Amino acid sequence: FDVRYLLTILPSSQDSWMFHKPSPKLLKAQAAALNIKLLVQKSISKKEKETHDLKKLIKKVKDKVKYIIVGGIASSYQAERIKKITKSFNIKIYAPLWDYTQEQLWKELLENNFKLVLTKISCEGLPAELLGKIITKKHFEKIKKLSKKYKFRLDFEGGEAETAVLWMPGFDEKIKIKGRIKSEGPHRHFLIIQKIKKERIKNGIPKSEI
Known part of the structure; x- marks a missing residue:
């Protein structure tokens, strides 16, 4: 894959339903080390609000990419919501770690x-x-x-x-x-x-x- 963007949700709470809460400075350093453009969307850590904010983030690149690559391993909660979003934008999803x-x-x-x-x-x-x-x-x-x-x-x-x-x-x-x-x-x-x-x-x- 030619990875063009790094998409990150920055939740308001340490107890997000779907996401980690990373350090913004560390995110920037990681993106710089990879030489890939970083796009960040802030999110209020409420159950379905997080899904809405993820959709807003993916919408920014929907006409520029064919795949969304995710790092999920076993969370059906995450998988179902991400699949629903990518399907609405006619984008394919690839989860290389799924079922590891x-x-x-x-x-x-x-x-x-x-x-x-x-x-x-x-x-x-x-x-x-x-x-x-x-x-x-x-x-x-x-x-x-x-x-x-x-x-x-x-x-x-x-x-x-x-x-x-x-x-x-x-x-x-x-x-x-x-x-x-x-x-x-x-x-x-x-x-x-x-x-x-x-x-x-x-x-x-x-x-x-x-």
Whole structure:
């Protein structure tokens, strides 16, 4: 695919029905690293209002694209609403991760050297100390054990946690972040990103974090 636009909804609440709540500064850094135009639509986090706002966003590109690519894995709630919107605009939808097993997703991310961090935790079992750390294979094994013990989804598709990518194949810069942890009770924690630094990558893949 020739990806021409990055479409992002910025919800008003951390508890959106459909979307993550990303850092606007981080979004801009990710788009710059990919050299792809970013389009952002703010949204009030009310159930069907989110669908309306997503439709407004897709409408901006409906005459310029043939496909909408989404990262959904298992959420029928998301899939049904996105399909309804794309059908109304006569656009096809492609969900490359749909029906991935929870371990398969992590396996491919780690094998392809994705550098990603947890930015939000909303379940019992995941320690706040994981926020902001590059997830290595060692971290993943720890998360997998905790997933089995505390019964949360390993792919976080149920909203148990949120992640952000700091480097992946296609990025020409690695993103570094600094921030603080905000806690709202024993099982609800957020990474508040305060500083973002971009590092130009030469000759391939950035070194793994330890």
